[in-house]
Structure formats: C-alpha cells, structure tokens
Amino acid sequence: MKPILALFALLLSLPAAAAPLTIELDHSQKTWQTAELLKHPDAQTVQIIDDVSYKRTMTYRAVPLAALLPGLKPANHLQAVALDGFAAELAAAPLLEKNGARAWLAVEDPAHPWPPLAQGKPSAGPFYLVWTHPQAGHISPEQWPFQVSKFKQLQTVGERFPALLPDPKLAANDPINQGFALFQKNCLACHRLNGGGDAQMGPDLNVPYNPTEYFSGDFLKRYIRDPQSLRHWPQAKMPAFTASVLPDNELDLLVGYLRHMAGRKQQP
Numbered sequence: 001m002k003p004i005l006a007l008f009a010l011l012l013s014l015p016a017a018a019a020p021l022t023i024e025l026d027h028s029q030k031t032w033q034t035a036e037l038l039k040h041p042d043a044q045t046v047q048i049i050d051d052v053s054y055k056r057t058m059t060y061r062a063v064p065l066a067a068l069l070p071g072l073k074p075a076n077h078l079q080a081v082a083l084d085g086f087a088a089e090l091a092a093a094p095l096l097e098k099n100g101a102r103a104w105l106a107v108e109d110p111a112h113p114w115p116p117l118a119q120g121k122p123s124a125g126p127f128y129l130v131w132t133h134p135q136a137g138h139i140s141p142e143q144w145p146f147q148v149s150k151f152k153q154l155q156t157v158g159e160r161f162p163a164l165l166p167d168p169k170l171a172a173n174d175p176i177n178q179g180f181a182l183f184q185k186n187c188l189a190c191h192r193l194n195g196g197g198d199a200q201m202g203p204d205l206n207v208p209y210n211p212t213e214y215f216s217g218d219f220l221k222r223y224i225r226d227p228q229s230l231r232h233w234p235q236a237k238m239p240a241f242t243a244s245v246l247p248d249n250e251l252d253l254l255v256g257y258l259r260h261m262a263g264r265k266q267q268p
Contacts, residue, residue: 018110019126024152027071034126037107042067046104046132052144053117053124060106060130066096068105069151077156080129080145085200088129088145088189089157094137101137105148106130122147140245142189157184161196163266164188166257179257182250186241193261195268201237210262212255220258221251 018034037043040063051058072078074093081087095103108114108125116123124146131139158165164183166176183193190202205211211220223230224246227238246254 017126019108019149021105021127021148022150022152023068024150025069025072026153032068034107034110037063037105037127038109040067043107046106046130048106048130048132051130052141053128053146054115058114058130060104060128061109062104062106062130064098065103065105065129066098069095072096072153077154078151079154079198080148081150081152081198082145083147083149086145086147086189087198087200088142089184090143094139094143097137101134101139102132104130104132117146140185141239141241142186145189157188157197161194163194163196164261166260167264175253176257176260179253179255179260182246182254183257186246186254190238192268194264194266204268205258206261206265207267210258210265212259212262220255224251224254 020034021032021037023030023032038061043061043063046060046062048058048060050056066072069078069092072092072095074096076092078090078092078095079087080090094101097103106124106128108123108127114123114125127148128146129144129148131137131144154160164180166174166180170176187205188197188199190199191197192199192204193206195204195207211223215223219230224241225243226240228240241251
C-alpha cells in the first residue's frame with residue numbers, strides 16, 4: 001500500500017501540464033492551448049480578493065473571458081464543463097460585462113503551478129473562471145467553476161430541460177419562477193431535477209424524493225446554509241451557502257421552487 005501512496009503523492013507534486021480549452025459557440029469553435037492563452041494580447045495579471053476556491057487572496061495570469069467569446073450576445077447562454085463533471089450554467093450577459101463584476105479566465109502556467117485546493121487534491125487548473133468585484137454583480141460561488149475544460153453555447157436551461165420548469169400558468173415574476181432562476185444559478189451545476197440537467201456530482205433533487213419531503217421544519221434551510229452542520233463527513237462536496245451568497249429572501253424563494261416541484265415529479 002505504501003508504494004501506491006508514494007506514487008500518488010508524487011503525481012500530485014508534479015508540475016501542471018499544458019492543457020487545451022475548447023470554446024464551442026453556435027457560429028464558431030476554437031481550441032486554445034495553455035501557451036496561447038498565457039501570451040494572449042489581452043492577458044494580464046489580476047488579483048482576486050477572497051478567492052472562492054482558495055479562500056484567500058490569489059494572483060493569476062488571466063484573459064478577460066469576453067475576449068474569448070467573439071459574437072456572443074448578452075441574451076445567449078453558456079455552460080462551463082469541468083474535468084470532474086461539474087457543469088456550471090452561465091448566462092452570457094455577466095460574462096460579457098466590462099464594468100463592475102468582470103469575468104476572467106485564469107490560466108495555470110505549467111512553469112508556475114497553482115497550489116492544491118486541499119491536501120491530496122489537485123489545483124484549480126488548468127483553467128478557472130474568476131471574477132473581479134464579484135459583489136457588484138451578485139456572483140454566486142457556482143459561477144466560479146474550476147478545472148474547466150470547455151465552454152459551450154447552449155439553449156437556455158428551460159429549453160433543454162422542460163422537466164425543470166414550474167407550472168406554465170404561473171406569471172413570469174411569480175416567486176416560484178424567481179426560485180427557478182436561483183436553482184439554475186446555485187444548484188444545477190451539481191444536481192439534476194426530474195432527470196433534467198447535465199451535472200454528474202450530486203443526487204437528483206426531485207426523484208425519488210424531493211428534499212422538502214424529508215427535511216422537516218427549517219432543517220432544509222439549515223442544511224443549505226451549512227451542510228456539514230447536519231451531515232458531517234470528510235468527503236462531502238456541497239459548499240455552504242452563506243447569507244452573503246444567498247440572502248434569506250432568496251433562500252426562501254429557492255425552497256419554494258423545490259416545494260412546488262415536489263408536486264411536479266417526472267420520472268427520468
């Protein structure tokens with residue numbers, strides 16, 4: 001067993017390797033290599049305060065993501081696909097902003113690899129979507145995908161996965177529809193619902209049972225706020241959604257959507 005552990009430790013300590021990043025848009029497709037991105041004319045050094053993944057200030061060589069998305073319009077939709085199966089659903093409008101919250105593609109330099117995310121874990125590379133001034137755009141932690149391998153333009157979540165949609169009779173500004181928007185932003189990167197979604201990390205949140213059906217009282221909200229306070233184990237992956245990330249009124253809307261969907265089960 002010791003030789004295997006030693007080999008694993010050696011692999012983790014090896015320098016980061018150059019990697020490809022694929023960007024698939026409706027009108028174009030391009031694969032960038034690490035070296036190309038590090039030398040991109042718009043690349044610069046950016047400092048990220050309170051980095052979501054590293055929990056401290058980090059400095060990266062990064063390219064404004066908008067510079068890699070030619071022809072993309074604010075009404076479009078992207079998905080960021082990570083090496084571990086995480087699939088972040090991203091509205092294009094915030095990614096194209098040049099003021100306020102701004103999206104950057106951080107590029108890991110093989111000659112200067114980033115630190116591991118935790119002991120025994122890889123780094124956030126080879127590519128990591130980071131934000132400067134995220135508070136200005138109310139950017140959630142799920143909008144910081146790391147270990148990204150691909151960005152691809154897709155139809156909206158509702159168009160691709162109608163099983164996620166609330167009752168169509170509801171008004172567009174109904175609280176349930178507001179909760180659906182928050183579900184897409186905060187949950188869909190890891191979870192499916194009624195079998196709908198591309199994520200592979202977490203369980204389906206409606207079949208066979210919706211969490212509103214087995215968490216009594218305020219325990220579901222407490223679980224979302226701090227999963228480890230209710231179910232503690234070292235391999236847990238679900239992050240805590242603090243009030244600064246998901247204010248109480250938004251948490252209520254999110255739980256309202258889940259409760260509504262408990263009455264709209266569809267088998268995958």
